[in-house]
Amino acid sequence: MILVWIIxxxxxxxxxxxxxxxxxxxxxxxxxxxxxxxxDVQLRKRADLVPNLVKTVKGYAKHEKGIMKNVTDARKAFLGAKDMKGKVKAGNMMQEALKSIFAIAENYPQLKANENFLHLQQELSAIEDKVAYSRQYYNDSILSYNNATKVFPGVVFAGMYGAKEKEYLKIPTEAKAVPKVDF
Structure with missing residues (x-):
């Protein structure tokens, strides 16, 4: 009887x-x-702000068309991306292009003082912070998942349920580069 209970x-x-x-x-x-x-939500918010930013900057920096084209192309790439990997890649392109716009603003004091430009710059800065936080949260979630699939006894059940290790979001090499400052 005890054996039945144990089983x-x-x-x-x-x-x-x-x-x-x-x-x-x-x-x-x-x-x-x-x-x-x-x-995705934060990248979309950033993409939605870009047309307003470009419109504001165009009035001041008419001869900076190449940079405006880069920003517009990055936005189009984001909106046309079919999967999250493509959206993240386009988001990184947009981030680099936006850095160029803010660098241009340094050459145009009237633009730097423009209330609309300042507001857009603050909004984009806040969104960048949210994108960074969202990416960190994603990677933290991946860490928890991967740990659950690699430690015993989770590794046994992961194999049975087909749970495989997932990939972290990585920062592109160009985004890791320290910006050069000329004095």
Whole structure:
């Protein structure tokens, strides 16, 4: 009789472990999907601000057409991206192009003093902070997921449920470069 109870308890524990790890992988996967969605929201907000910024800067910097084209092309690439990887890549292009616009503003004191430009610059700065936070949250979610799939006994259940290691968002090499400052 005791043997039946022991076997019954073991079966219940095994079933509970299956349920626990299934739910854990689902929850962690949903957190990753949510964090990707948050990155997408912030990148879209930034893309929506770009036309206003370009319009404001165009009036002051008519001969800086190449930079304006880079910003516009980056925005088009973002809006045309089919997957999150493409959106992140286009978002990085846009970030680099926007740096050029703000560098141009240094040459145009009237532009730097323009209230609309200042407002757009502050909004973009706030969005950049949110993008950075969203990317950090995504990578933290990936870390939790990957840890769950690599440690015992999670590694056993990960194999059974087909949960594979996921990739982190990486910063492009050009974004890591320290900007040069000339005095």
């Amino acid at each position: 019954g308890i073991i079966v219940v524990l095994v079933v509970l472990a299956f349920i626990y790890y299934h739910n854990k992988f689902v929850v962690l996967g949903n957190r990753i999907d949510n964090s990707l969605s948050q990155i």
